[in-house]
Amino acid sequence: MSALLEIDDLVVRLPVGGALRPVLRGIDLRLDAGEALGLVGESGSGKSMTARAIDRLLPRGAETSGSIRFDGDEVTTLRGADLRRFRREVSMVFQDPRSHINPVRRIGDFMTEAVIAHGTMSRREATALAIELLGAVRITNPTERLHRFPHELSGGMLQRVMIASALMGSPRLLLADEPTTALDVTTQAEVMAILDELRRERGLAMIFITHDLELAAAVCDRTAVMYAGQIVEINTSRHIEHDPLHPYTSALLRSRPRIDVTMTRLEAIPGQPLSSFEAPDGACAFAGRCPHAADACVTAAPPLVDVDGGATRCSRVDELRGTLHGVDT
Amino acid sequence: MSMFRWALTRLARLVAALLISSFVIFSAASLAPGSPLAALSNGRTLPPEQQEQLRVRFHLDDPFLLRYVKWLWNAVQGDFGVSIASRDDVSRLISGRIWITGQLVLYASILILVIGIGLGLLAGLRRGAADSSVLVATALFAAVPAFVAATLLTILFVTELGWFPALGEGKGFVGRIEHLTLPAISLAMASIAIVARVTRAAVREEFGREHVQTAESRGIPRRQLVRRHVVRNAAVPITTVSGLTVASLFALSAIVERAFSINGLGSYLVRAAGTKDIAVVQGISMVIVVAFVVVNLLVDVCYLVLDPRIRTAGDRR
Numbered sequence: 001m002s003a004l005l006e007i008d009d010l011v012v013r014l015p016v017g018g019a020l021r022p023v024l025r026g027i028d029l030r031l032d033a034g035e036a037l038g039l040v041g042e043s044g045s046g047k048s049m050t051a052r053a054i055d056r057l058l059p060r061g062a063e064t065s066g067s068i069r070f071d072g073d074e075v076t077t078l079r080g081a082d083l084r085r086f087r088r089e090v091s092m093v094f095q096d097p098r099s100h101i102n103p104v105r106r107i108g109d110f111m112t113e114a115v116i117a118h119g120t121m122s123r124r125e126a127t128a129l130a131i132e133l134l135g136a137v138r139i140t141n142p143t144e145r146l147h148r149f150p151h152e153l154s155g156g157m158l159q160r161v162m163i164a165s166a167l168m169g170s171p172r173l174l175l176a177d178e179p180t181t182a183l184d185v186t187t188q189a190e191v192m193a194i195l196d197e198l199r200r201e202r203g204l205a206m207i208f209i210t211h212d213l214e215l216a217a218a219v220c221d222r223t224a225v226m227y228a229g230q231i232v233e234i235n236t237s238r239h240i241e242h243d244p245l246h247p248y249t250s251a252l253l254r255s256r257p258r259i260d261v262t263m264t265r266l267e268a269i270p271g272q273p274l275s276s277f278e279a280p281d282g283a284c285a286f287a288g289r290c291p292h293a294a295d296a297c298v299t300a301a302p303p304l305v306d307v308d309g310g311a312t313r314c315s316r317v318d319e320l321r322g323t324l325h326g327v328d329t
Numbered sequence: 330m331s332m333f334r335w336a337l338t339r340l341a342r343l344v345a346a347l348l349i350s351s352f353v354i355f356s357a358a359s360l361a362p363g364s365p366l367a368a369l370s371n372g373r374t375l376p377p378e379q380q381e382q383l384r385v386r387f388h389l390d391d392p393f394l395l396r397y398v399k400w401l402w403n404a405v406q407g408d409f410g411v412s413i414a415s416r417d418d419v420s421r422l423i424s425g426r427i428w429i430t431g432q433l434v435l436y437a438s439i440l441i442l443v444i445g446i447g448l449g450l451l452a453g454l455r456r457g458a459a460d461s462s463v464l465v466a467t468a469l470f471a472a473v474p475a476f477v478a479a480t481l482l483t484i485l486f487v488t489e490l491g492w493f494p495a496l497g498e499g500k501g502f503v504g505r506i507e508h509l510t511l512p513a514i515s516l517a518m519a520s521i522a523i524v525a526r527v528t529r530a531a532v533r534e535e536f537g538r539e540h541v542q543t544a545e546s547r548g549i550p551r552r553q554l555v556r557r558h559v560v561r562n563a564a565v566p567i568t569t570v571s572g573l574t575v576a577s578l579f580a581l582s583a584i585v586e587r588a589f590s591i592n593g594l595g596s597y598l599v600r601a602a603g604t605k606d607i608a609v610v611q612g613i614s615m616v617i618v619v620a621f622v623v624v625n626l627l628v629d630v631c632y633l634v635l636d637p638r639i640r641t642a643g644d645r646r
Binding site: 055057083084085086087088090091092094096099100101102103104105113114117118149151165169 | 538539540541542543544545546547548549550553557558561562635636637638
């Protein structure tokens, strides 16, 4: 099967203080139809920017190079009606539904607007589908909710509306940008379960962006870990979780609080995360915080090399392989 | 129920605003230097008996608060007393002039709303030359005081080009429009600039909102995006500033009416203040305040239509 989404050497530069600074420094990704890929990293690692680049929602003045192909067609050069047609195939679920849904329009308008504008459905068909999808995301009284305004719904409910509306146009790819981060913990689990279930039922491909490695691993077939605008490790979620190949992945896994072991303090990763434009040119971006850093790490930037069915960006991968800790089984 | 309560609170606020301003107006006019007796006697010194007569007739010796309450009680019934200068009913004098001022303000308001919002949208939605031209033009408009605008417009369009009549109010619909065009432009210019600037800023701000990005990510065509998500949401701040500037036109009209010799409320107010015709000053000031308050009430009603969040906020209160 050919890939639904192929990203090759994607570089995005944003104007910061008058100069163009890189926020993505050569992303390579491949996503099959129906596959779920987790994109994990700290704030500023470029995970949201990757999703924005795919959906062509980059800030004004952004400069993109490299290639993004959806179903074989290049999307970085799409304009006008072609771009709108592409965006129907890709739906985005944003982090904060409260600010991402127009506060002065009714829920029904929000859900049906796009499909009506595209001319794929009549208002009546769209309303019927909206009611059906609200039921699917387990919202009670869906017919009545259509007449409500966003501020009359809770955050969790609003995020479910967002998910339902993302499915309105029958997309093939879902970009979920931290869909549960803004919700409280009990709601998070419920919303995540609904999202996962609907995605599987419909055979949707998904890029799931989160800073929670274990959540990504639980929901996604494969997981990619990003650091300073690059992918530092990508593999099956199982492999990432139990047998990390990159010291950063290992550090992320170990900095999670655990229920079964009493620790005097949490293991935090020393130092500050690096913005991608602060990343050194001829060195590993993580070297400054890496407990395994050696001379080789600061003299050359490691390439992403294929190992164990995945890939990692570490100069010492051969020495460290099998010694890094993941989640114990 | 909530709408009823909303209306009730608004009404209570309106009455309170009117009460407070009526008191301020009454006391300011009473405390102003110079005696109303001097105005009554045209500056001549009257014999004491005559002074006494006038004092009694115009209640000048009553305590301040009593005079205020009497005045307010009569004013509520539409009686603002008698003009000291012309010995005519103030209400009659006002109603004879309110129409022309109302027309002038209406004309200027239409110019402000159409041109101000139009320019603001243009500048907000288009970057580059259109935006910079609007910025320069509005800076110029805002910097020119109404009386200077009036003078410049008169020189250009009356003296040089002869397109418009110079003074007066004109007869009939066309004559009225002809006569009021230059005054309305002078009156509107600064407000056009303010409304345009605020509209531009509101549109820019809404464009940066996250929900606009959501709509964009759904592939909504740009025109629909602008209409339903950007302009629709910018309508609230635009309404606010439009309401404020339009409401203040009643007071600003004085300058323009003077400049174009229009016998409206504003110019009459200035004249009455000059001759210490206190009843007239108080009466016209009250009319201006009422107009201001009513326009603000209309703005509130607009909010109710434009922003659903306000509707529910009323529920909770």
